[in-house]
Amino acid sequence: MTQAADRIFTNAAVHPLTAEDSGEPTAEAVAVREGTIVRVDSAYEVEFLNGVETEVIDLEGQTLLPGFIDAHTHMDIVGRYVAEADLSGTTEPEACLDLLADQRDESEGWILGFGYDESAWGGDYLTRDQLDSVSTDRPVVAYREDLHLASVNSVVLDEYLDQMPADDVHTDDGEPTGVVVEDALDVLREETAPGPEGMREYLLAAQAEANSLGITGVHDMVRNSPAPRVYRELDQDGELSVRVRINYWSDHLDAVIETGLRTNHGTDRVRVGGIKTFTDGSIGGRTAKLSTPYADAPEEDGSWVVDPETVQNLVERVDDAGLQMTVHAIGDSAIEATLDVYEGTDGERHRIEHAEVLRDDLIDRLAREDVVVSAQPNFLKWARSGGLYTDRLGDERREASNRFGTLLEEGATLAFGSDCMPMDPLFGVAQVVDGPTAAQSLSVTEALRAYTAGGAYAGFDEDRLGTIETGNCADFAVLDESPWESNDIADIDVALTVVDGETVYDDRE
Numbered sequence: 001m002t003q004a005a006d007r008i009f010t011n012a013a014v015h016p017l018t019a020e021d022s023g024e025p026t027a028e029a030v031a032v033r034e035g036t037i038v039r040v041d042s043a044y045e046v047e048f049l050n051g052v053e054t055e056v057i058d059l060e061g062q063t064l065l066p067g068f069i070d071a072h073t074h075m076d077i078v079g080r081y082v083a084e085a086d087l088s089g090t091t092e093p094e095a096c097l098d099l100l101a102d103q104r105d106e107s108e109g110w111i112l113g114f115g116y117d118e119s120a121w122g123g124d125y126l127t128r129d130q131l132d133s134v135s136t137d138r139p140v141v142a143y144r145e146d147l148h149l150a151s152v153n154s155v156v157l158d159e160y161l162d163q164m165p166a167d168d169v170h171t172d173d174g175e176p177t178g179v180v181v182e183d184a185l186d187v188l189r190e191e192t193a194p195g196p197e198g199m200r201e202y203l204l205a206a207q208a209e210a211n212s213l214g215i216t217g218v219h220d221m222v223r224n225s226p227a228p229r230v231y232r233e234l235d236q237d238g239e240l241s242v243r244v245r246i247n248y249w250s251d252h253l254d255a256v257i258e259t260g261l262r263t264n265h266g267t268d269r270v271r272v273g274g275i276k277t278f279t280d281g282s283i284g285g286r287t288a289k290l291s292t293p294y295a296d297a298p299e300e301d302g303s304w305v306v307d308p309e310t311v312q313n314l315v316e317r318v319d320d321a322g323l324q325m326t327v328h329a330i331g332d333s334a335i336e337a338t339l340d341v342y343e344g345t346d347g348e349r350h351r352i353e354h355a356e357v358l359r360d361d362l363i364d365r366l367a368r369e370d371v372v373v374s375a376q377p378n379f380l381k382w383a384r385s386g387g388l389y390t391d392r393l394g395d396e397r398r399e400a401s402n403r404f405g406t407l408l409e410e411g412a413t414l415a416f417g418s419d420c421m422p423m424d425p426l427f428g429v430a431q432v433v434d435g436p437t438a439a440q441s442l443s444v445t446e447a448l449r450a451y452t453a454g455g456a457y458a459g460f461d462e463d464r465l466g467t468i469e470t471g472n473c474a475d476f477a478v479l480d481e482s483p484w485e486s487n488d489i490a491d492i493d494v495a496l497t498v499v500d501g502e503t504v505y506d507d508r509e
Contacts (some may be wrong), residue, residue: 002048002049003033003049003051004033004050004051004052004053004054005031005032005033005038005039005046005049005050005051005054005136006032006033006034006047006053006054006055006501007009007031007032007054007055007057007286007474007501008030008031008032008047008049008050008054008055008056008154009029009030009032009057009059009064009476009478009498010028010029010043010056010057010058010059011028011029011043011058011059011060011061011235012025012027012028012029012030012059012061012062012063012064013025013028013061013062013063013064013482014026014027014028014029014030014040014064014193014437014468015063015064015065015366015468016040016066016303016467016468016469017065017066017445017448017449017452017453017466017467017468018453018468018469019453021445021449022445023443023444023445023484025063026040026063027040027041027042027468028041028042028043028046028389028441029037029041029042029043029045029046029047029092030046030064030474031046031049032501033119033501034501035473035474035500035501035502036471036472036473036474036501037468037469037470037471037472037473037474039470040468040469040470041469044360045394052075057496058154059478059496061393062478062479062484062495062496063243063315063478063479063480063481063483064468064476064477065214065417065448065452065468065476065477065478065479066146066452066453066466066467066475066477067214067215067216067217067452067465067475067476067477067498067499068213068214068216068217068425068451068452068455068477069215069216069217069218069219069415069451069452069454069455069456069459069465069466070210070215070218070219070417070418070423070425070451070455071215071218071219071220071316071374071415071416071417071454071455071458072219072221072374072417072418072419073218073220073417073418073419073420073423074147074220074221074225074323074351074419074420075202075203075206075210075218075220075244076199076202076203076206076225076227077147077206078202078206078209078210078422078423078463079201079202079203079204079205079206079209080112080114080202081114081115081209081420082202082205082206082209083201083202083205084103084107084112084113084114085099085102085103085111085112085113085114085142086099086113086114086115087099087100087113087114087115087116087118087142088114088115088116088145088421088422089115090116090120090121091120091121092120092121093121093124093126093130095112095339096116096126096142097130097131097133097134097264099113100113100131100134100140100142101134101397104134104135104140104254105391106186107172109139109142110138110139110140110141110164110191110192111134111135111138111139111141112140112141112142112143112192112411113141113142114142114143114144114145115143115145115420115421116142116143116145116151117144117145117284117388118144118284119382119387119388121282121389121395123388125144125149125151125170125177125393126142126151126177126178126179127151127177127178127179127189127498128151128152128153128154128157128178128379129178129179130178130289131151131152131153131154131178131490132153132154132196134153135153135155136154137154137155137157138155138157139153139159139191140153140155140156140388141153141154141156141188141192144282144284144285145284145420145421146282146284146419146421148181148182148185148281148284148285149179149180149181149185149282149284149285149287150180150181150188150426151178151179152178152180152181152188152493153178153196154178154466156188157176157178158173160187160188160191161176162334163187164180164183164184164187164338165182165183165184166187167303168180168183168184169184171205174380180305180353181281181285181287182281182285182287182305182318183305186420188393189223189224189252190230193224193225194226194442195226196226196229196230196233197228199225199227199230200230200233200234202232203227203230203234203392204234204239207240207241207242208486208505209421209423210242210423211241211242211497211499211504211505212497212505213423213424213425213494214413214425214426214477214478214479214494214497214505215242215423215425215477215497216242216243216475216476216477216497216498216499216504217242217243217244217455217456217459217460217465217475218242218243218244218245218458218463219245219247219273219417219455220245220246220247221247221249221276221326221376222246222247222248222249222252222276223249223276223337224249224251228246228248231244232268232270233257233425235267235269237271240269240270241274241499241504242269243268243269243270243271243465243475243499244269244270244271245271245272245273245459245461246270246271246272246273247273247274247275247276247326248272248273248274248275249275249276249277249313250275250276250277250306252275253275253314253317253318253362256272256275256321256323257317257321260301260505262321263322263323263324264462265461268500271459272323273324273326273459274318274323274324274325274326274330274350274351275314275318275323275324275325275326276326276353277306277311277314277326277327278305278306278327278328279304279306279308279311279327279337279338280302280303280304280305280328280329280330280331280333280334281302281327281330281390282330282358283331283357283382283389283392283393284382284388284392286300287302287303287305288302288330288331288334288356288357289301289302289303289304289330289333289334289337290302290331290332290357291331291332291333291335291336291359294392294393295391295392295393295394295397296392297372299458300332300488301333302333302334304334305328308337308340308341309310310412311327311337311338311341312341315327315341315342315345316344316345316348319345319346319347319350322347323347324349324350324351324460325342325345325347325350325351326348326350326351326352326353326374327341327350327351327352327353328353328354329352329353329354329355330354330355330427331356331357332355332357332358332359332362335352335355335358335362336359338354338363339353339362339365339366339369339371342369342371343369347398349370349371349457349458349460350368350370350371350372350373351371351372351373351374351415352366352371352373352374353374353375353457354374354379354419355374355375356375356379356401356402357393357397358400358401358402358403358407359398359400363403363406363407363410363412364410366407366410366412367407367410367411367412368411371413372405372413372414372415372457372458372461372469373412373413373415374415374416374417374458374465375402375404375416375417375448375450376416376417376419376421376428377402377404377416377428377431377432377442377450378418378419378421378422378424378427378428378431378478379402379421379431379487380402380431380432380435380436380440381431383396383398383399383401383436383440384436385436386429389401391392398436399436399437399439400433400439401438401440402440403439403440404432404435404440404441404442404450405435405438405439405440405441405442406439408442408446413454413457413458414450414454415449415450415454415455415457416428416447416450416454416455417455417460417467424490424496425451425475426466426479426483426489426490426492427490428445428451429444429448429451429483429489429490430488430489430490431490433447433448433483433489444483444484444489445484448483452466453466453467453468454466456509465479473499473500474498474499474500474501475498475499475500476496476497476498477494477496477497478494478495478497478498479492479493479494479495479500480492480493480494480495481493493508495508496508
């Protein structure tokens with residue numbers, strides 16, 4: 001006699017998002033036993049697994065997908081958006097200052113804000129003079145959305161300017177403007193780094209946010225942080241409702257090797273990913289390394305945050321240790337240098353994070369080599385005509401950036417993540433389905449697969465995550481509306497998020 005299911009999700013439009021998925025629902029119900037999918041079929045067939053103690057969840061025609069996997073995020077930053085001043089979505093500097101003032105009134109010590117985007121109001125970064133209006137006796141920091149640039153007030157400059165590399169401090173007639181980039185941010189991170197209890201608060205807030213967005217797995221980029229310890233404590237305490245893949249920053253490498261950690265080592269909920277490093281910075285901060293100068297700054301072509309020789313030595317160590325490597329590379333020069341380094345490695349599925357400014361020869365190489373392109377479709381919000389990338393890159397390079405359609409057509413492996421800009425997968429899907437050009441666009445099915453199966457593959461998890469198939473983990477996102485039929489994908493509500501067959505978020509009435 002067939003054993004009954006623990007839980008049945010029925011009356012749904014089930015999209016397994018396997019390689020054969022055409023975009024039409026292929027089943028009506030999914031049966032789950034002990035956290036594993038045991039049948040995907042018609043409601044009639046799955047009903048045979050309905051036993052005395054089986055819980056039946058009627059989804060009333062809603063769309064059931066594999067849970068989203070955010071292949072590149074920073075969970076502590078997501079938590080800080082919740083706990084500190086959230087500057088995302090502001091369209092004028094005054095709104096940022098008002099939010100920072102509210103944070104000042106509700107907190108002590110450092111006044112922190114995250115997520116401002118100067119392109120929303122015409123392109124000027126926040127300055128020390130503006131932040132001095134928030135406070136002249138407490139340090140104020142407003143991080144740009146990409147986290148490669150921050151604006152600080154005079155209190156910060158008076159205390160920490162001597163500890164910042166001079167080349168990373170913007171000046172006007174020799175005086176610091178309050179805008180700092182790249183390595184100059186290190187002292188800010190160190191001074192405001194939370195301890196284990198603070199990190200626990202941030203990660204729990206981020207986890208709740210992720211679950212509300214249909215996210216069941218994250219690849220977290222962790223730097224000089226107690227987050228790995230906290231994740232394992234949450235796992236031991238049974239409090240993790242996302243699957244976490246930890247990508248350790250390169251300055252953790254000695255500790256990772258010495259403690260015997262290896263890629264894919266861990267538990268069902270917390271696993272070791274790879275080792276992360278930068279090469280260059282960001283387009284918004286004009287620190288992404290380009291082969292030709294910026295359109296709006298002809299004397300600048302970006303900078304090496306970590307120079308190619310150092311990256312070469314690091315990748316050799318990581319590869320020899322049997323670990324996965326993941327390299328931040330946005331500009332075409334940075335992408336080329338990273339691919340040059342990867343050519344001499346033996347490891348599988350090394351990753352390039354972002355890979356934005358693409359030349360045709362780089363797309364050819366990304367398609368040929370065993371490299372995962374871990375990209376952010378939400379960045380297309382800047383690649384539209386008249387947007388930030390028009391200013392920074394000019395129209396030709398803007399249209400050649402983030403060519404997801406071309407990458408997929410040529411055979412590259414795509415894994416989508418958010419980099420917290422914003423975290424919402426459906427926002428990213430909406431951006432790429434309605435890409436600025438055909439080369440930058442994907443179908444709904446292709447985009448969703450990059451945010452599910454793609455992330456699973458990038459994390460060596462394709463045999464248990466990323467698709468709805470018998471034997472896989474029962475991780476689902478249930479949507480109020482079908483993305484294939486919607487005129488506004490970004491506005492679709494997540495009704496239910498399920499991890500291992502257990503509901504971790506429920507917004508149904």
